[in-house]
Amino acid sequence: MKCQQAEPILGRFLDRDLPAGRFAAVEEHVRDCRGCAERLDELRWVLAQLEAQPHPKAPSDLAARLHLRLAAEAAPARRTAFDIVRSVLNWPSLGLGAAVAAALMFVVLRGVQPNVGIQVAAVPVDQNVGVQIAFGVDRDVKDVTFDIKLSDGLRFVDAKGQPVNTQEVSWKGELMRGKTVVPVTVRGIRPGKWDILAIVRKNQMARATQIIVPVEGDTSSGLPGGEG
Amino acid sequence: MASSPEQLELIRRARNGDKAAFETLVAPLLDRLFGLAVQLMRNHDDASDVVQEALVKVYRSLGSFRGDADFFVWVSRIVRNTVLDELKRAVRRHEEPTETLPESLDRSLEGKAEQEELQHIVQDCIGQLSVKLREPLVMYDIEGYAYEDISQILKLNLGTVKSRLNRAREALRQKLIGQRHKLAGWIEIPDDGVGRSGGGKVSNEVPTS
DSSP states (O other), X not given: OOHHHHGGGHHHHHTTOSOHHHXXXXXXXXXXXXXXXXXXXXXXXXXXXXXXXXXXXXXXXXXXXXXXXXXTOOSSSSOOHHHHHHHHHTGGGXXXXXXXXXXXXXXXXXXXXXXXXXXXXXXXXXXXXXXXXXXXXXXXXXXXEEEEEEOTTEEEBOTTSOBOSOOEEEEEEEEOSEEEEEEEEEEEOSSEXXXXXXXXXXXXXXXXXXXXXXXXXXXXXOOGGGOO | OOOOHXXXXXXXXXXXXXXXXXXXXXXXXXXXXXXXXXXXXXXHHHHHHHHHHHHHHHHHTGGGOOTTSOHHHHHHHHHHHHHHHHHHHHHHTTOOOOOBOOGGGOTTSSSSHHHHHHHHHHHHHHHHSOHHHHHHIIIIIISOOOHHHHHHHHTOOHHHHHHHHHHHHHHHHHHHHTTHHHHTTTOOXXXXXXXXXXXXXXXOOOOOO
């Protein structure tokens, strides 16, 4: 290795952020090259100084000043689609159990995309499953309507992870450029091949994607309100 | 790293207008956010104002927070953007940044005076770096953000983050070496080899291939 190859990666050498082969090459080079060895030592000293920089604490009045500023604030902007969904869907429970599945739905408002059914791994009856629905757009899109509909054998769950008699959630919102992920937690309440239908609408355009959720096993528990 | 369930619950409550929940949510983050702002702005008083302003923006924008993101990283990005806005405003006002660093950085304090003098020189040199170079240096080498977090905060890919960090370190090395006369007695060049100087980023881990 030559000096001009070693110099740009001395920092990563100190961070041990190099593949083993390149790391060994730099190590060998600085052993033989006095200039690079000095440079490495200087850099090491610089990093030690950065590490030793004090971490100032926030002024004691910052929290109080923030409190006063917030007092003058209205509630945050209207509740978003995601908030409404989350209040219904217990989204922190996405990681429940081993039956968490993820499916990505990319909805492109401009241009035609075929609706493709995505099948997730089968889940046992009475077990919650988390599905991530990703809405992807290449620019910000405002005033969009979202719909998530469940077929008969699936139910949304509440904050405690218990099924509720809700099979359709609809809200208005906006899609930000890039990917917006909505985690959805549902429970399979009876065996069968059920689906989650996610629809996004903008004016006269609509795109829908079907996520198929196979539910296996025997029905063992009922639903609130005597269903199931 | 995603936000914790506790954070998510506080966010849910704050979105519904529960300001106490919001204050509970951000209280543990204040020191780190303030540290980031101080290091980027080089000014203690302005940093405090900027963090406060940024947190009000965070409160107003809670509706757009994505639950699969790391709340701290999201807030850090808003703080960083607010810092940039303030720096641009200062340029428009033709203001020179004034060094009003916190007391712990005040070189006039008695005791540890030499160490603080050294810190002051380092701070001076960091302050001379462009914002573009200062950001990754401050975040990675001082504030301890991970590459991936910096990548999200600055909206840069990992390679660019590492490249800028490397350039920032090299620029800082050159500036500090250029101040050798002030640093006499402080620079102790170790023998050679990796990990002998006690530098904070040197570890004994075996590099991955």
